Amino acid sequence: MFAVCMVGLLITMVLAMVRAIAGPTVFDRILAANAFGTQTVLMIAVSGFLAGRPEWLDLALVYALMNFIGVIAVLKFVRFGNLASDQPGRPT
Amino acid sequence: MPIEALLFVLLVVLALAIAHMRDLFAAAMLFSIFSLLSAGMFTLMDAVDVAFTEAAVGAGISTVLILGTLALTSNEERNGPFRLTPLLVCLGLGATLIYGTRDLPVYGDPGAVVHHHVAPEYIEGSHNIHIPNVVTTVLASYRGYDTFGETTVVFTAGLGVLLLLGGAARRRDPEEEAAPQATSEVTS
Numbered sequence: 001m002f003a004v005c006m007v008g009l010l011i012t013m014v015l016a017m018v019r020a021i022a023g024p025t026v027f028d029r030i031l032a033a034n035a036f037g038t039q040t041v042l043m044i045a046v047s048g049f050l051a052g053r054p055e056w057l058d059l060a061l062v063y064a065l066m067n068f069i070g071v072i073a074v075l076k077f078v079r080f081g082n083l084a085s086d087q088p089g090r091p092t
Numbered sequence: 093m094p095i096e097a098l099l100f101v102l103l104v105v106l107a108l109a110i111a112h113m114r115d116l117f118a119a120a121m122l123f124s125i126f127s128l129l130s131a132g133m134f135t136l137m138d139a140v141d142v143a144f145t146e147a148a149v150g151a152g153i154s155t156v157l158i159l160g161t162l163a164l165t166s167n168e169e170r171n172g173p174f175r176l177t178p179l180l181v182c183l184g185l186g187a188t189l190i191y192g193t194r195d196l197p198v199y200g201d202p203g204a205v206v207h208h209h210v211a212p213e214y215i216e217g218s219h220n221i222h223i224p225n226v227v228t229t230v231l232a233s234y235r236g237y238d239t240f241g242e243t244t245v246v247f248t249a250g251l252g253v254l255l256l257l258g259g260a261a262r263r264r265d266p267e268e269e270a271a272p273q274a275t276s277e278v279t280s
Contacts, residue, residue, distance in 0.1 A: 020125055021109045029121040040128045044135050070152045077159040
């Protein structure tokens with residue numbers, strides 16, 4: 001069951017990577033990186049169950065948190081050009 | 093093991109794609125994916141702490157730093173003349189590192205030297221102190237002063253950052269309050 005899950009995850013990781021390399025627009029690549037982060041979280045969780053160590057779930061949760069903050073930082077950079085701005089500016 | 097092999101193939105493909113990429117923003121995103129991938133590999137190899145550092149530094153802060161640099165410079169890499177020296181340096185460094193791995197013990201070898209230096213003593217001592225987690229025993233008891241010093245350093249750094257940020261905010265406020273008053277006096 002977990003092995004099938006892992007195979008599916010690896011396939012989606014390859015697909016997300018293809019989109020990140022090929023993706024024509026900026027947002028394709030950001031979305032691909034975000035999806036890849038989510039798949040890393042799931043891969044850690046599933047491999048924890050595969051290896052009989054379900055406590056890796058905590059680790060996966062922290063990765064999810066970090067992925068979220070990272071994507072917000074990247075999006076803010078794309079929109080404003082820096083992290084300090086709190087004014088709505090022109091899109092770059 | 094087949095999972096690690098597949099992830100390693102993905103890493104190589106990704107590295108070649110990054111080297112081939114001319115759009116620097118895309119390269120930054122691919123570097124973030126590269127870090128996440130290697131973090132996943134480290135986790136699968138049981139090096140959880142290394143994996144977490146890789147994910148936080150590689151995928152988190154260095155992506156932000158690269159994007160900050162891109163905001164100041166150009167988003168496109170210019171094609172310069174082909175230079176041989178950097179390629180030779182990279183190949184030489186890679187060959188040296190691969191040569192260095194020949195002296196490493198086999199992955200997961202229980203008879204490796206690092207597992208027979210102080211580790212058995214720590215594991216037995218942890219049982220005697222009655223702390224269930226060996227890492228906690230090492231950090232809080234065997235290396236208690238070291239941990240205390242590290243905590244002091246982190247606390248001082250955090251305090252310094254808070255003081256700097258708080259001071260800046262307090263200094264800005266009176267100016268903003270003073271500015272509208274001045275304009276209202278002029279208009280009245």
